[in-house]
């Protein structure tokens with residue numbers, strides 16, 4: 001950092017005046033912020049508020065990585081987007097809004113999903129990574145990349161009414177794998193699209209993450225290293241847990257076995273999905289019309305089924321699948337096609353069924369959404 005070579009201009013002094021007044025922050029702290037490079041992965045519920053405040057506060061360069069497009073169901077909590085943005089790439093819309101908040105910040109949009117192929121190169125360009133992702137493969141991928149590159153990872157997660165946050169910095173504390181060495185198996189951990197989330201909750205957790213990122217780059221206060229903060233919105237209670245470093249951690253322990261991103265890569269659903277047998281909505285329609293006897297299983301939640309369903313589908317929510325296998329026993333060696341909303345949850349269901357000895361299970365590519373778009377427009381999209 002070359003902060004001593006630079007001083008704040010008049011407009012910067014005015015814009016960041018309230019930072020300059022803070023004890024321990026001052027011009028030196030603001031210059032550190034302006035020199036900093038922060039990567040926010042995920043422009044969703046956590047990434048929107050985190051990037052909004054980091055940009056307003058004057059982080060010099062903000063990278064924003066997300067491969068998704070804005071959906072109507074995002075708007076309840078992803079505050080950078082409005083109804084007119086539905087269908088547009090999230091990073092494109094987000095960067096427009098962020099640029100309007102602070103035109104001096106250099107924005108580096110990355111409109112792709114972070115994968116094992118690009119994670120190391122991407123993470124290596126930043127000082128701090130804020131994890132605003134909503135899935136386990138990305139979380140493990142970012143953790144392993146940050147451990148390998150020696151970068152701090154600001155973790156945040158939300159579930160229904162609960163949130164948690166921590167800072168994983170394996171150089172001076174635990175990493176995410178010290179807490180959970182291996183990811184949950186298919187169907188063991190529902191995502192927000194299945195379990196729901198209170199709209200304001202990611203705002204609070206995302207701002208805890210922004211606070212930690214800002215503290216790390218400005219060298220302020222005591223970072224949330226080796227501690228996990230849990231926030232219960234329903235009871236309005238905050239609890240803090242000490243997180244010890246695990247000496248046997250596969251990523252950062254004394255005999256660490258993870259030396260690259262190959263293990264995390266295997267978790268990435270994209271690759272998992274392409275390895276799974278799948279069928280398209282067009283093929284499914286043709287097969288059903290041709291009289292093929294197949295069982296269509298819908299692994300979404302009952303409230304989703306109430307909005308839209310494919311005729312003849314058997315509803316078995318993913319979380320209940322393992323305990324309801326006896327209902328499918330007659331289909332162990334007969335064709336089963338599994339669908340959900342977009343194909344992610346059903347991929348996990350196909351994997352689970354294959355592990356339990358079902359021999360002819362296929363995933364419906366694109367889920368009921370693709371069915372509605374390509375086959376039956378009378379099925380509502382949501």
Ligand SMILES: [Zn+2]
Pocket residue numbers: 170174175176177178179246249250251252253
């Ligand atoms: Zn570790």
